[in-house]
Amino acid sequence: MTEEVFDSKSYMNMELLRFTTAGSVDDGKSTLIGRLLYDSKSIFEDQYENIRATSERRGENYVNLALLTDGLRAEREQGITIDVAYRYFSTPKRKFIIADTPGHIQYTRNMVTGASTANLAIILIDARNGVVEQTRRHSLIASLLGIKHLAVCINKMDLVDYSKEVYDAIVKDYKEFASRLQVKDIQFIPISALNGDNVVTRSANMPWFEGVTLLYLLETVYIAGDLNHIDARFPVQYVIRPYNDEFHDYRGYAGRLSSGVLRPGDKVSILPSGFTTTIRGIEFNGAQLIEAYAPMSVTILLEDDIDISRGDMIVRENNQPHISQDIELMVCWMGDKPLQLNGKYAIKHTTKDARCVVKEVKYKLDISTLHRITEDPVISMNDIGRITVRTTTPLLYDAYTKNRETGAFIMIDEGTNVTVGACIILD
Amino acid sequence: MSFTLNHLKTLESEAIYVIREAAAQFQNPAILFSGGKDSIAVTYLARKAFYPAPIPFPLVHVDTGHNFQETLDYRDRLVAKLGVKLIVASVQDTIDQARVTEEKGYNASRIRLQTTTLLDAIEKYKFDCCLGGARRDEEKARAKERFFSHRDEFGQWDPKNQRPELWNLFNGRKHVGENFRVFPISNWTELDVWQYMGMEKIDLPTLYFSHRREVFDRDGVLLAASPYIPMKPNETATEQTVRFRTIGDITSTGATLSSAATVDEIIQEVASTRITERGGRADDKRSESSMEDRKKEGYF
Numbered sequence: 001m002t003e004e005v006f007d008s009k010s011y012m013n014m015e016l017l018r019f020t021t022a023g024s025v026d027d028g029k030s031t032l033i034g035r036l037l038y039d040s041k042s043i044f045e046d047q048y049e050n051i052r053a054t055s056e057r058r059g060e061n062y063v064n065l066a067l068l069t070d071g072l073r074a075e076r077e078q079g080i081t082i083d084v085a086y087r088y089f090s091t092p093k094r095k096f097i098i099a100d101t102p103g104h105i106q107y108t109r110n111m112v113t114g115a116s117t118a119n120l121a122i123i124l125i126d127a128r129n130g131v132v133e134q135t136r137r138h139s140l141i142a143s144l145l146g147i148k149h150l151a152v153c154i155n156k157m158d159l160v161d162y163s164k165e166v167y168d169a170i171v172k173d174y175k176e177f178a179s180r181l182q183v184k185d186i187q188f189i190p191i192s193a194l195n196g197d198n199v200v201t202r203s204a205n206m207p208w209f210e211g212v213t214l215l216y217l218l219e220t221v222y223i224a225g226d227l228n229h230i231d232a233r234f235p236v237q238y239v240i241r242p243y244n245d246e247f248h249d250y251r252g253y254a255g256r257l258s259s260g261v262l263r264p265g266d267k268v269s270i271l272p273s274g275f276t277t278t279i280r281g282i283e284f285n286g287a288q289l290i291e292a293y294a295p296m297s298v299t300i301l302l303e304d305d306i307d308i309s310r311g312d313m314i315v316r317e318n319n320q321p322h323i324s325q326d327i328e329l330m331v332c333w334m335g336d337k338p339l340q341l342n343g344k345y346a347i348k349h350t351t352k353d354a355r356c357v358v359k360e361v362k363y364k365l366d367i368s369t370l371h372r373i374t375e376d377p378v379i380s381m382n383d384i385g386r387i388t389v390r391t392t393t394p395l396l397y398d399a400y401t402k403n404r405e406t407g408a409f410i411m412i413d414e415g416t417n418v419t420v421g422a423c424i425i426l427d
Numbered sequence: 428m429s430f431t432l433n434h435l436k437t438l439e440s441e442a443i444y445v446i447r448e449a450a451a452q453f454q455n456p457a458i459l460f461s462g463g464k465d466s467i468a469v470t471y472l473a474r475k476a477f478y479p480a481p482i483p484f485p486l487v488h489v490d491t492g493h494n495f496q497e498t499l500d501y502r503d504r505l506v507a508k509l510g511v512k513l514i515v516a517s518v519q520d521t522i523d524q525a526r527v528t529e530e531k532g533y534n535a536s537r538i539r540l541q542t543t544t545l546l547d548a549i550e551k552y553k554f555d556c557c558l559g560g561a562r563r564d565e566e567k568a569r570a571k572e573r574f575f576s577h578r579d580e581f582g583q584w585d586p587k588n589q590r591p592e593l594w595n596l597f598n599g600r601k602h603v604g605e606n607f608r609v610f611p612i613s614n615w616t617e618l619d620v621w622q623y624m625g626m627e628k629i630d631l632p633t634l635y636f637s638h639r640r641e642v643f644d645r646d647g648v649l650l651a652a653s654p655y656i657p658m659k660p661n662e663t664a665t666e667q668t669v670r671f672r673t674i675g676d677i678t679s680t681g682a683t684l685s686s687a688a689t690v691d692e693i694i695q696e697v698a699s700t701r702i703t704e705r706g707g708r709a710d711d712k713r714s715e716s717s718m719e720d721r722k723k724e725g726y727f
Contacts, residue, residue, distance in 0.1 A: 013433045083571045086564075116594045247479045295432065297440040349596075
C-alpha cells in the first residue's frame, strides 16, 4: 500500500492465488509469512505495535513477526501454530490467500486442509537440518492433493553463512526424493525469513543465487491453466422454485461449476438418471449469461421438466464422468480412531451425501521412503493409505488428477459427525 | 480462451456457494444482521443466491438497545425492500429477565451480553445455522474460523478441535441441540467488501460516509457522544468530520477522522490506511484475546 492513488480498476481485475505453507516446528513458517506481510506493506500500524509490545514484554530482542499469525492464546503461549490460519495480502499484481498450516505431526490434518484448495505450496526447509521427515510428508501431501506448483524455500540461510554448498546439497537431496512426486513445477529459493533475504527483495548476501525472489514467484507463477476447462461438471446444489405468480413455473438448478464450460443450447445429460435435455438458459441474479465456466455459481434452466434434485449432476452428453459404487482411493486419515476395515462411514462428495463401507485396505504409505506397507496395514491419524470402498449409491466422479472437485470426497464418523478422512479418487 | 474470473467474482461465487450449501444442509437457518456492511453484503449475496425466489431465511438482529438510529432506519428499509422476515432479539429483554447483569463503569458495554441474547434466540426459534458476515482478516481469532463453524449445545466454539474443512466440502452434520455458524465472506478483506459495494452499487448506512459528529477520545478510540456512554470528567466532546469503519453497538464503535464521502473515496482511504478496521473497536481492546474468549462463549 502506497501513498499514490490506488488504482481501483486494476485491483478489480486481479487474479487470486491461494497458497499454503508447510514446514516443521521452528522452521520459521510464521516468521516467513510475517515477513511477506511486512515487506509487502500489508501489516497495519496497530498490528505491528501490538506484536512489538508483546515481543518486548517477552524479552525477545527483535520484533517477532511470527506473532502476527499465531492467533489463539495457546499458540502465543506455546509459540506454536495449532490451527490453520488464513491470511490475506495483495500486491499490485495479485491478491493472495495464505493457509498457514501447523508443522506438528499431530496437526497434519490441517496441512491437508490448507493444501486441498491451494494453487501453490511453500515447503520450508531449515538449512541447518536439511530434508527431514516432515519435509517429505508435506511434499507428499501437496503432491497427493494435486498442488501444481511447489516453492521449496531453504530458510535460515543466515545461520549457515549463506553457504552455496549447503543450499546445493539440500536441493540435490530434495530433488532425489521429489522425482517420485507428481508435481512438475518445483522452484528452489534460499532465504532468510528473519532478515528478509530473497523473500521480497533480492539478497545481497547470496549473489550466487540466480533465481527469483519468493514474492516475485508468487506474483508470476502461471495458474490460469490449472483449472479443468474441458470436462463440464455441474453438481446440482439447490433447486430454486419461487412459488409466486410472476415466476410460476420457474425451476432453476443452482450450483457452481466444478469444471468445464456450459452454454445455453448445449445438449446435456442428467446423471444418474441419464435423461437428456437442452440448456434453455443460464442465469445469475436474473441476468442471462452466454456461458458459465468453473468456478462460477449460476442457475441453470432446462428445456424439459425432469425430476432433478441436489446431488444430481448436469454434464455434456458426450463427456461424462465415471459412475460406480466401487471406488479406489487414497485416504489421508484424520480420525482419532484408526480406519476400520468393513467400517461404515458417511460421505460427502460434490453435493451428494451417501454412505460407504471400507472393503479393503491395500497398503499404507511409509512417508519417508514412499514404500508401501502391505502387511496388516492399520491406518491411523495422519496416515495415508490406499483403500477400496463400496458406496450405497453410485458416485459420479472423475480421477482426482483430472478434477479436484469431482475426484474428492470426505468420510465422516457417523457417531461423532467429525470429518475423519480426506479421500482422493484414483483412476 | 479467457475462462478466468477476477478475484472479486471468485469470492462472490464462493460466498454464494456457501450460502446455498447452508440452505441445503440445514433445516432452519437465519442471517445474523447487525446493520454493518459485512452483514449487508451477506444479505445481498443471499438475495443473489436464490433469485428469483426470496431469501429463504429471516434476518436476526441482536439489538443491544445502544444503536445509532441510522442503523435501525437502514435495517427497516432493507427488510422492506427485500421482503425478508426480521426478528429482533433484544439485549434489554435479556437484562429485564435477569438472565444477565449489566456491566458497570465508564467502559460498560453490552457486547458480551449479546451472546446470551443470541443463544436464547437460537433456542427460541430453533435455528440450527446462523449465517454471519465475519471475515478472517478482521481479527486474529477469526483468522482460524471455518466456513462451517461447529458450536456445541452451549453454543461454544472449540478452536483447538475444529473439523478439518477440505476442498469445498462442508460438513454440517450435528447432534440435536448443536448448531453451526456459517461465514460466507470468510475470505473477503475490508477492501474486497468496499470494492464489491462499489461494483454492485449497494446502498449503505450513512454512518459509513464522512459526516460531522460530536465525538470524544477515550484511550485512542474516538467514540460518539451519546447518552449510552457516560463521559469521564476530563473528557470533552468536540465536533469532528468522521466516519465509521465498522458499525456495531454505539458504545464500542470507534469513529475515524475522515473526509471520505463516497464509496470510491472510501476505497482509496482503505487502500492507503495504516490502521486495521477493528483498531477502532473498543471491545477488542479489552485484552489480547478478547475476541477469542467471546467466541468460545458463543459470540459471533
